[in-house]
Amino acid sequence: MRKIFISPGDPSGIGPEVALKALDKNKDIQKEFVLGGDVNYYQDFAKRLNLNLNFIEEDSSENGIKVKHFPLKNKINPGIPEVDNSNYIMDVLSYGALGCLSKKYNGLITGPVNKELINQSGFEFSGHTEFLADICNVKKVVMLLLNEKLKIALLTTHIPLSKVPESVTRKNLKETTKIINENFSSIWKIKNPSIGILGLNPHAGEGGFIGKEEEEIIKPFINSSNGNLFGPISADTAFTKKNIDKYDVFLAMFHDQGLPVIKSFGFGNTLNITLGLPFLRISVDHGTAYEIAENYAADFSSMNEALLSANLLL
Numbered sequence: 001m002r003k004i005f006i007s008p009g010d011p012s013g014i015g016p017e018v019a020l021k022a023l024d025k026n027k028d029i030q031k032e033f034v035l036g037g038d039v040n041y042y043q044d045f046a047k048r049l050n051l052n053l054n055f056i057e058e059d060s061s062e063n064g065i066k067v068k069h070f071p072l073k074n075k076i077n078p079g080i081p082e083v084d085n086s087n088y089i090m091d092v093l094s095y096g097a098l099g100c101l102s103k104k105y106n107g108l109i110t111g112p113v114n115k116e117l118i119n120q121s122g123f124e125f126s127g128h129t130e131f132l133a134d135i136c137n138v139k140k141v142v143m144l145l146l147n148e149k150l151k152i153a154l155l156t157t158h159i160p161l162s163k164v165p166e167s168v169t170r171k172n173l174k175e176t177t178k179i180i181n182e183n184f185s186s187i188w189k190i191k192n193p194s195i196g197i198l199g200l201n202p203h204a205g206e207g208g209f210i211g212k213e214e215e216e217i218i219k220p221f222i223n224s225s226n227g228n229l230f231g232p233i234s235a236d237t238a239f240t241k242k243n244i245d246k247y248d249v250f251l252a253m254f255h256d257q258g259l260p261v262i263k264s265f266g267f268g269n270t271l272n273i274t275l276g277l278p279f280l281r282i283s284v285d286h287g288t289a290y291e292i293a294e295n296y297a298a299d300f301s302s303m304n305e306a307l308l309s310a311n312l313l314l
Contacts, residue, residue: 101279168217
């Protein structure tokens with residue numbers, strides 16, 4: 001039987017809440033998931049949510065939510081971020097990732113974390129994507145955001161905007177599109193997916209008058225491809241009604257060129273998949289949302305989609 005590990009993220013945010021709500025809704029596939037974290041905290045949290053949940057050990061044959069227990073060392077107050085939670089967060093995440101590498105688990109679902117707090121605690125952490133690439137000893141991975149309307153991959157992820165131009169290289173484009181091609185074939189059975197590549201500069205550089213990257217790097221790379229790459233496309237018109245359905249996936253040059261667009265088409269129903277890892281990793285599309293965590297009324301749509309997608313794709 002498949003076993004998919006859930007690392008729900010920061011216990012002070014909405015991660016535990018959306019995980020419990022999604023698992024409660026999907027009782028028919030509940031047995032395929034293992035929730036990492038403090039079982040006592042989850043039992044208490046379920047009562048606050050008025051959910052009648054049965055928590056069981058990971059290898060139990062009973063019906064219920066399987067939990068890999070990690071004891072919390074601090075009292076958790078939903079909505080109040082604590083630097084001291086970082087070790088707990090990273091222990092759960094690392095265990096899930098290493099479990100996937102050892103084939104104990106078939107895939108990994110991740111909830112939201114606070115990168116700033118984790119770094120304040122002494123960890124070097126720029127995001128799940130980069131952390132998982134490092135723990136898997138993979139040099140290159142690709143962040144892919146998707147919902148029913150769109151799929152957008154990113155050439156660069158969590159780096160300052162000032163460093164993006166130097167990362168727009170032929171080598172990076174080649175490695176990124178190779179990973180996209182391989183994963184679209186293996187996950188969605190789409191061979192040679194059509195990839196619409198966005199320009200870096202306004203109006204895709206206007207023939208070199210507003211930046212040289214399109215003319216000197218992006219366009220020559222596209223012209224040397226096997227025919228499934230298109231562009232460079234001006235980002236301001238790429239997602240109009242006329243163009244949005246032209247390609248299997250868009251490739252954005254940087255984080256905030258792609259994420260605002262796809263979230264506007266389906267925030268709460270968008271997923272983040274890391275392409276290039278030796279296992280499937282799916283993440284929700286929202287943050288810790290501390291400001292609503294103490295209300296116990298978080299929308300769990302994205303975590304629900306993550307569970308359903310993991311069940312479908314694995």
